[in-house]
Every structure is written in C-alpha cells, then in structure tokens.
Amino acid sequence: MTTITPIQNDFIAQINGVDLAGPIEEKTFAKIQTALHEFGVIYFQKQKLTPSALSSFTKLWGKPDVHHLAEHTFPEYPEVRVLSNVKKDGKLVGAFRGGSFWHSDLSYLKKTGYVTLLYGIECPSKGGDTLFADMRRLYENLPTNIRVQIEGKMAVHDRNYRYSALYPERPPLTKSQLASVPPVEHPAVITHPVTEKKSVFLYKEIIRTIGELDQETTWSLMEEIEGLLDNDDFIYRHKWNPGDLVIWDNRCTLHSATPYDSEKFRRVLYRTQVSGEMPAYVA
Numbered sequence: 001m002t003t004i005t006p007i008q009n010d011f012i013a014q015i016n017g018v019d020l021a022g023p024i025e026e027k028t029f030a031k032i033q034t035a036l037h038e039f040g041v042i043y044f045q046k047q048k049l050t051p052s053a054l055s056s057f058t059k060l061w062g063k064p065d066v067h068h069l070a071e072h073t074f075p076e077y078p079e080v081r082v083l084s085n086v087k088k089d090g091k092l093v094g095a096f097r098g099g100s101f102w103h104s105d106l107s108y109l110k111k112t113g114y115v116t117l118l119y120g121i122e123c124p125s126k127g128g129d130t131l132f133a134d135m136r137r138l139y140e141n142l143p144t145n146i147r148v149q150i151e152g153k154m155a156v157h158d159r160n161y162r163y164s165a166l167y168p169e170r171p172p173l174t175k176s177q178l179a180s181v182p183p184v185e186h187p188a189v190i191t192h193p194v195t196e197k198k199s200v201f202l203y204k205e206i207i208r209t210i211g212e213l214d215q216e217t218t219w220s221l222m223e224e225i226e227g228l229l230d231n232d233d234f235i236y237r238h239k240w241n242p243g244d245l246v247i248w249d250n251r252c253t254l255h256s257a258t259p260y261d262s263e264k265f266r267r268v269l270y271r272t273q274v275s276g277e278m279p280a281y282v283a
C-alpha cells in the first residue's frame with residue numbers, strides 16, 4: 001500500500017510502501033506523480049536501485065536527459081550520472097562539487113528541467129545535505145516592491161555568465177561549449193503547467209538581467225530575493241541516508257548542495273533528470 005506522508009507543510013512528502021526497483025503499476029505511478037506536483041519534493045527510503053533500475057524508473061517520468069557535460073556515466077546508461085568524491089586509480093569516479101548554490105536544473109535551456117532524481121548509495125554521516133527552496137511560497141510572500149519588479153518580466157538565463165566563478169577548479173568552457181548554450185529568456189515568475197501555481201523562477205548565479213534592469217541592478221535585486229530564502233519557512237534540508245531517492249520538480253523549487261568533509265567521508269550518488277517544457281507565465 002503506497003502511503004504519502006507530508007513532512008514539512010505542503011512542500012515535502014515521504015512516500016512509503018513502494019519498491020521502485022520492481023515493476024510499478026500505472027495507478028501507483030500516477031499517485032507518486034500527483035504527489036510530486038502537489039508537494040514539489042518527494043522522497044523514498046531504503047530503496048535498492050541499480051543504474052538499470054534507476055534508468056527504468058526515470059523513464060516513467062519522460063525521456064531521460066543526457067547531461068550536456070556528460071561524464072562519469074555508465075556506458076549502457078548514459079543518463080545515469082555519478083556524483084562522488086571517491087577516486088579509483090587516482091581519478092574521480094563521479095562529478096565532484098557541483099551545484100553548491102541555489103539553482104533549478106537546466107534552467108539555461110529553452111526546455112528547462114522537469115524532474116531530477118537523486119539516489120544515495122554512500123552518504124557522509126555529517127554534511128553533504130541537499131537544500132530545497134519552495135519558490136511558490138516565496139512568490140506568495142514576496143514584498144510588493146520586489147513583486148512589481150519581476151512579475152510579468154522576462155529574465156535572461158545564461159549558463160556562461162558565472163560558470164568560471166562557480167567552478168574555478170574546472171577547465172574553462174571551450175569556444176564551442178560556450179556557443180552551444182546561448183542565453184535564453186524565461187518569465188521571472190512562472191505558472192506551473194499542472195497545478196497552475198506561480199513560482200519565482202530566478203537565481204542569482206545564472207540571471208544576467210531581468211526586464212529592463214541592467215546587470216548590476218539585477219544582481220542587487222537577486223541578492224535581495226535570495227536573501228529572503230534565508231528563512232526556515234521556505235527551506236527543507238535533506239539529510240541523506242543510503243537508499244534514499246529524492247525527486248524534485250524544478251518548475252517550483254530551487255536546490256543547492258552543501259559541503260562535507262571530503263577527506264573524511266565517501267559520498268556516492270546517482271542522478272538522472274527529465275526535461276520539461278518551455279516555462280510560461282499566465283497572469
């Protein structure tokens with residue numbers, strides 16, 4: 001029997017009574033998908049997923065996306081990415097230190113991220129939590145002076161804007177990598193295609209400009225908006241245990257990785273994602 005337990009307000013739900021490695025009945029999946037849309041973040045515990053099983057479950061959500069900087073994947077399952085600090089023969093077995101800032105996956109593409117699935121295999125007992133922000137709740141609580149500056153405006157998402165500042169240890173993007181992901185415009189407030197709830201669809205590390213504002217003013221406004229997230233009402237912190245599978249809807253949430261002692265702890269996670277549609281704003 002699949003049960004859905006709200007963990008934090010109407011933002012996070014824990015789902016029990018389903019083995020995600022096994023065949024999943026259509027009505028069970030429909031229940032899971034509805035919970036994701038309603039809450040924004042759902043998680044399962046004590047799962048046993050191989051790359052093949054995670055890939056099969058991901059395909060229920062749509063066509064899995066192969067990351068544009070795909071590496072550390074399984075040859076048969078290129079959509080399953082490994083995130084890890086573990087080294088084998090002196091080489092990292094997974095992508096290390098990514099996404100330690102608020103973001104929505106694939107927001108820099110025309111068709112932005114729908115769901116991301118993250119599965120814990122080895123998890124530090126301290127640190128390495130994942131933070132989630134409820135951008136619907138933030139929208140509902142926006143001070144008027146901020147709301148009028150963003151609602152109905154388009155924002156420029158540019159993957160290349162702060163890439164080298166965010167990833168100083170990575171080689172700079174090549175000319176063709178820079179050209180392959182040009183800036184795109186999305187509404188600063190978006191309407192969820194299923195629930196029709198509005199969310200703030202902005203984060204400072206990717207937004208070059210909002211509406212008519214110049215880059216500097218946009219940066220200050222973004223700092224102000226992200227400052228509002230420093231509030232437990234908007235945030236959920238997931239502390240990982242092996243066997244956890246967390247799924248989030250990138251169309252109404254932001255997430256951020258947090259640090260851990262990578263000399264002391266091993267961390268291995270698998271990650272998949274499915275793209276969605278072009279975000280829209282309905283007044």
Ligand SMILES: [Fe+2]
Nearest residue numbers: 099103105255
């Ligand atoms: Fe991410």
